[in-house]
Amino acid sequence: MTASTANDQRFREFKMPDVGEGLTEAEILKWYVQPGDTVTDGQVVCEVETAKAAVELPIPYDGVVHELNFGEGVTVDVGTVIISVDTDPGAGPVAPAAAPAAEVPAAPAAPEEDEEPQGRQAVLVGYGAAPSSTKRRPRRQQPGVPAQPAALQAELNGHAAPAVAPAAPVAAPAPAPAPVASAPAAGRPLAKPPVRKLAKDLGIDLATVAPTGPEGIITREDVYAAAAPAPAPAVAAPAAVAPAPVPAVVSADRERRVPVKGVRKATAQAMVASAFTAPHVTEFITVDVTRTMKLVQELKQDPDMAGLRVNPLLLVAKAFLIAIRRHPDVNAAWDEANQEIVYKDYINLGIAAATPRGLIVPNIKDAGTKTLPQLATELAELVSTAREGKTSPAAMSGGTVTITNVGVFGVDTGTPILNPGESAILAFGAVKLQPWVHKGKVKARQVTTLALSFDHRLIDGELGSRLLADIAAVLEQPRRLITWG
Missing domain, CATH: 3.30.559.10 (Chloramphenicol acetyltransferase-like domain)
Structure with a gap:
């Protein structure tokens, strides 16, 4: 039995069920367990709110909570994994999944600036690493935009990074002006699934959001900042002329915006x-x-x-x-x-x-x-x-x-x-x-x-x-x- 197969049998994933009649999503209201807690078959682990009612969800496994994939207040589609359970916690640390040697061709090392950071796994947290069977066409890199690390891109897109080393180093292009840190990167904006869901709920286009996270990742704070109305720019009046009175306006901090979801x-x-x-x-x-x-x-x-x-x-x-x-x-x-x-x-x-x-x-x-x-x-x-x-x-x-x-x-x-x-x-x-x-x-x-x-x-x-x-x-x-x- 390979390490990957053992991990698949050891870790069980619980997906958001359809708790109603054809409902497509539910909001996680409250978690009753945390990573490391012991759970038993039939134990209620969380409460979710659908478009019709609040429902408590029991876990169908015995074991130890390994990972909660979403926080409270997040709306999750039916069929999405929300929690994983280690059904054999006494077996020790998780064994890494080894790729077959025949599938890894020998290749010269990539330039130092393109090397992947050591110890980083290109998989979503809480999931065992497994080689991808889907072949993807490589994305064309646009001039002036630095390439994103493969593990980071794979993590944000929900795929495992390929375990194949590059065939040959590519000559570095001519130096280009460094992009502004707040400008969104070309191609698909980098953001974790919960952040993408938040942006969708608030009606925010991620392509217009300035990222502040490491390596250009868009964070929740970036989305909230994009959703907040921008303050009106102050206009400097000539020194010799007294400033005209400004009409009173309602400031943004006196308004509340609440996403429409659930029963409402x-x-x-x-x-x-x-x-x-x-x-x-x-x-x-x-x-x-x-x-x-x-x-x-x-x-x-x-x-x-x-x-x-x-x-x-x-x-x-x-x-x-x-x-x-x-x-x-x-x-x-x-x-x-x-x-x-x-x-x-x-x-x-x-x-x-x-x-x-x-x-x-x-x-x-x-x-x-x-x-x-x-x-x-x-x-x-x-x-x-x-x-x-x-x-x-x-x-x-x-x-x-x-x-x-x-x-x-x-x-x-x-x-x-x-x-x-x-x-x-x-x-x-x-x-x-x-x-x-x-x-x-x-x-x-x-x-x-x-x-x-x-x-x-x-x-x-x-x-x-x-x-x-x-x-x-x-x-x-x-x-x-x-x-x-």
Whole structure:
């Protein structure tokens, strides 16, 4: 067995998995281990954030952490190696991979100024050295630009340096003026993969960044410096003339720029897609929910609801489900590719939840089949899990309709935007004590406003109006939870 084969069997690499449904990248939020730590199969080593949720990743190997390839806060593509584990730490130091002697032709030594520094390995940190089987065409060197060491170039491009010595020394060209240290080198700018990713996230062209790292490498600080707005150059006024007053401007240190990623990025993309794909219609209704609020207080004392969270949102959700059962054509989706309407015999009820990570919409699967205690239990678990940032991607997929409770912020109502692929979304406004005509007299009653947005391709005005009117009817006379349910 060769040293390279032994190293490959000893060191195991763990790649960023697809933790959702077709997700392409994830951000490393936190590492729970460091190089040198012992890990066991199934141990959680890091937490990552996808476009849908924060997920903990377990390692599938036993051993000692050899290398963490990315730091916290870095967005990594699915399939990229993020950590390597030494599965046989007692075997001693890593054996160097030897190239076959027949593949290394004898050649005279290169000039002293072109020699590679001793002890330097042209491989990425944490990976065993292996000869490359891909033949690359040598890059033509431009006049006036010094050649980069092969090991450095290979490391930055993600390839191992070839183990073949140069065939013959090349005569040195005529001396050229030394390039300015801050000017970018010709060809591809030199930068490590995390720095390239940072530049991509900030929208910075690496060819325009002045490198300050050793041997012309672009560092993170160089990218941040390029992203910061340049200060306006001071203009010297003539000595005999008093300087004119300069208008006040907002300095750069009073602004913050935050890359759009994770939940915020996914929400923005989904809302734009929904707003400009599905033709939205929004209808409103104001309803007296005094009896519903009284029922909430009674249910809190009911032994069957003991230990459960009972609130107005629970009864609004139940009313919504009953109304959809009375108008099942509402529960559908538009299949643009096949030009079909997909009617669904299940209701996955989404609940919009505001969390520190942003707005997410997990859903209760088969909510239409749940009893009131079951609905209360799942609603409480859904909200609690969302606030802890532990909602799984599967819990946010497959929704059919959604409720957004804007009333908790004291808002009367709004015009909610549909979640992509869903047919309707109900906004539940604040419940307020208002003068209301009740049994022919003006009395103080508890009143709220509901807003229903729906996809007009699926739901016409009549069907949408009937749905909203039935929701209001149940909330106005909650005994219909029994007679209609």
